[in-house]
Amino acid sequence: MSPLDFIRLRGTVIAFSTFFTIVSLYVIIDQRSAEPVSSPGGETSTTRQPVAATTIPLDNRLCGLAQRLLNSLPEDEPAIALEMQTFYTETATFTEGDLRGDLIAASRFYKAVNDIAVKAKWDVDRIVRNNDALRWKALLTGTPTGVEESRQAVRDRCRVNLPDPPSIELDWAGRIRDPRLAALLAPIDKEIHRPAPEPEPTETTPQ
Secondary structure, three states: OOHHHHHHHHHHHHHHHHHHHHHHHHHHHHHHHHOOOEOOOOOEOOOOOOOOOOOOOHHHHHHHHHHHHHHOOOOOHHHHHHHHHHHHHHHOOOOOHHHHHHHHHHHHHHHHHHHHHHHOOOOHHHHHHOOOHHHHHHHHHOOOOOHHHHHHHHHHHHOOOOOOOOOOOEOOOOOEOOHHHHHHHHHHHOOOOOOOOOOOOOOOOOO
């Protein structure tokens, strides 16, 4: 082997040795960077990402309940009145401001109606016998507080129409149109006129 070949061979060996040394250092550095950083107490610290709280927008919740109500709404008035009481009561739990006040008032109206009607099985004769005729007529011939306001709010927000409240049809003079119903509820409209008491005789003192 000539001196020139020996120098070439030595250079090649040095090059391979340098290459493997660099690769070994890279592997060691990469392994160390992958290890978790220990806290001063010896425990491995982990960073937890905060869980984002999800809430359903008020209008979405309100409209979802309204649509579900209409999709499953029964046909008979007694069942509708019970469903409406449930709807107004539930929606009042997550609303605020004037809308919540109107929903609470509407819920109270339907509760008052159902308390009387369910007990009498929606029979007006029984309502009269139960001495609830006066309250019944006041509820069904007056303007129920909160009901129309709540229906309008749902109509504006959800583009759906909730059922009308139960009522007694009146004529232009405010009299009940149904003759039989008018006859049943008529006694509560009549004021009992009692004759004025006769004046007591004046005692005269003899002179």
